[in-house]
Amino acid sequence: MPDILLTPAEESLFQKLSAAAHKLGLPAYVIGGFVRDKILGRNSKDIDVVCIGDGIALAQEVATHFKPRPRVNFFKNFGTAQIKLPEIEIEFVGARKESYRSESRKPEVSTGTLEDDQNRRDFTINAMAISLNQDNFGTLIDPFEGMLDLQDKIIRTPLAPTQTFSDDPLRMMRAIRFATQLQFHIEVSCFESIKEQASRIDIISRERIADELNKIMMSARPSIGLDLLFRSGLLARIIPQLTALAGTEYVDNKGHKDNFYHTIQVVDNIARHTDNLWLRWAALLHDVGKAPTKKFEPGHGWTFHGHEVISGRLVPKIFNQLKLPAHDRMQYVKKIVELHHRPVSLTKDNITDSAIRRLLFDAGDDIDDLMTLCEADITSKNKEKVVRYLENFEMVRERLKEVEAKDQIRNWQPPVSGEEIMATFGLSPSRDVGTIKTAIREAILDGIIPNEHEAAQRYMLEIAAGMGIQPV
Template structure:
């Protein structure tokens, strides 16, 4: 590729300032890694840039800040020898070129100052070792010691050096290799794939948090199944998500089989990826059937059953999130809720009654649209007639949801009669009967026995109170 092409990549003000600061400090600097890769692939505007200095990255960052008009604040991380500043809407990280050496039990290397070549040698992939000079005498020159340009052309993921050493030194690189394969829709080099299989056991030294970062990036990809199939093939997935591996395989008893729920799950994840960027909804798609493995039973009359797999699966979500040190907050509760309700609209699609729709809207609340998106993604039949029928049924459910919501207003509703009104009407102190009356009002509204209006609910309250032996004050 011509030098002029790469000069265009670094033609903006910030790179000229870095070049000037480098000259003033009498050190070499290069933009390296993802920025160069993504510019060649035309992946859109960069959000972050990595600059490596043959010398002090911290000194370079401070000097760049002095030369910029707004003199942005520099965040210094002395422990790692790095510094970061924000220029307009781009984060720029500066680091000194370094050489790394590893021990068997840690991915955290011993670091010493090094050359640009040393720094490129330590990179995880050839396509991430590409560097562009920011130096005055060869500004814009590409330094590509591992033929990363060819690998980009050929859509190949491989390591700069011996993959066994690269992956054993820092096992997170195995996850990154699979993540980039997924994000870019590339093919992983055969030697790399074999090396990941051989070194999969080394993943145990990586923190759960770092693994989850890579998992999320795989899930956020256009076609997540690429990554999960590679994780399964290499033996990494069974260490991270054994609940998914448990879904793999088909059993046959008396001529009756069930579908392979592992491959079905990956289809669902790919389906939902076409309709939402919400990573937590994608997590719900990934985990929606995990309760099927522990609940699978064979019944001679009806064949294979997975009774209560949604309830069991929702409980498993908590344990899985806790094990992976994922947030045990509203995001986790959302995933649990989606898993728990995942079959409700499917059942509903065969018999769309007002009462069932009211209950679904009440239980799903503000997440009703997310739930419907999940359930539509769950249609993986290859029969075009069935596929069309199921989607048509779900469209009927969506229409009915809209009608019920507009008429009955049951989403996140509270019964129109409050606990205080019940206490006042029957001259009660706080007691169990108040809760019973409120619950009865709610159920009556959801069943369509009374409208979601104060007067009707108040009259119902009086009748219910009488049945419980209470007297109007």
């Protein structure tokens, strides 16, 4: 097979697919992402097979060529079928052509030829096919010169981009996602069409948009896609709170940095250190509160007081906009965003153990992720400044380790429980129980008493006595 280097297992699989297609008399082809990735030398876990005819029937015949015989999952309404093998997943569909209405991305589908099927593909690099037919087995069918576009690192549509994106506006997001993942360029007329049709993204479900966004966020350099989303006008329709950060402003010759481009650099910085999608989201949203808190103070300059609090408040709203996970993951991102400025204050001289304890208490098991974000937040072009900031954060890390080893505050559990307080004083659940419990916690965090049961018990008796409450 020219240009396609298959493993022995893939070669065997292709022969089985070919034999099944020949038995049914159905012309069949491997098409799309598998072909693209094999040419690029990337691993691929999915194979799309298109046939001229009944894709479900082909899948059922292919299954008979394996022992043990795999299960065929099929979706009659869509005319598609799926076989999951240990190492790879195969999707089957009959070739089709599509027509769209302007108000919907759901096409009217009819049976078609291979040419029809390649015409409906999103990009030239995804429209290449390999023949499974015995008369030309292994031939690369590339009507739109996708191979050249792979070589030139270009994202281009098979048909006019206006038609391709109007038919399915999600393809605008996919163009940017592929440009980010592959570090390709979007062809000029293609990108201009995205800008012209950016408003069409409004008919796409938030879930589909979020899925593409997450793939961009998990790429090696998310800033490529985030910048393209911004410049295309798509980001303003998806997360307007981020685009509000863009630009600089000067008063009395005093300006501030472009907080949007600072933000996407922070995302790139953190991407080098973590595959945690939600920590990357925390990096994306950490300064989103700077637009609503921006203020010029004469004699001082631009300020963004309390932006971390506002940023934290915006996290649930943005997650809701995009239908992102609403519970644990959103709370994690919110917490990291709200706390991201706290370690900065700990880099100053004479920071007390109490301040360290409180950060450990508030961050819990996420303290290491928080410090990773703080270090990623350093985007100065001054190398000496970067070194100094990183050294300061390393000192904070050491202080955190020392205090945690001594006081064991991370994921802190009170040495005196609410149940013990109630039993000691004969109280039922009440505000007094909460007051005593809070006083013990604050005393431990302030270093007034050690984080030990005996000391906490003595302090409990003192606090209760001051409240006029006696043990039973």
